Amino acid sequence: MKSIVVSVMLLAITLIAACSPGTTNGQNEVNRLQQAIQALGPDVDPFEAERAARLAYHHATALAEQYQVSTSPILHNTLVNSGVxxxxxxxxxxxxxxxxxxxxxxxxxxxxxxxxxPRNNFRIEHSSAVIVPKGADIYSGIVLDPWRHGGNLFWSATSKDPRYDWEPRMTVLRRKNTRRIEAPN
Incomplete structure (x- = not known):
């Protein structure tokens, strides 16, 4: 009986370990982002690049936990918009x-x-943070998008994002305000 319990426990531990994300992969992703941030320019401090990459990954996960994300981002939006x-x-x-x-x-x-x-029929715009070399604009930076994968950080060069055409936040807000003012009553 004791050997059966031990065998079941070992099997459970093996399955849990096999299904758990490895820390190496997570650290590899942090390292990749760190290198990308460092490559933004010669004046980027390597220690700041490492700290920013680590914080971005950890904070994305913390936000998903804080927001109680348990579904896809679109479904979670529905929960937020309905007050749940x-x-x-x-x-x-x-x-x-x-x-x-x-x-x-x-x-x-x-x-x-x-x-x-929006580039879609649903007319949904998307917002994100962008990390840039000090004094640069968003087009010289990296999009840090924790929403896209429900708390798992997506990042890419702003101009190379395959899904979105990014613009500075204030540019879009001014354009929307102008459209609103010019719209017929």
Missing amino acids: RQRGLCYHYAEDMQARLRQENFQSLGILRAIAE
Whole structure:
């Protein structure tokens, strides 16, 4: 009987370990983002690049836990919009990621916001934080998008994002305001 219990426990531990994400893969992703941030420019501090990459990954996960994300991002949006959940829309992730990274007071990096206007029939815009070399615009940066995969950080060069055409947040907001003012009553 004792050997059966031990065997079942060993099997359970093996299955849990096999199904758990490895820390090596997570660290590899952090390292890849760190290298991409470092490559943004010669003045980017390597220690800040490492800290920003690590924080971006960890904060994306923490936000999903805080927002109680348990479904796809679109379904979670429905929960937020119907009042079942309080936060978890893309702009919540964007503003919370931006705020957290800005707390670090990076000297060689800036944290900006970007919006992609809809390219779909649902007319849904998307917001994200962007990390850039200090003083640069969003087009010189990397999109940090924790919403897209429900708390698993997606990142890419702003201009190479396969899914969205990013613009500075204020550019999009001004354009929307102009459209609203010019729209017939």
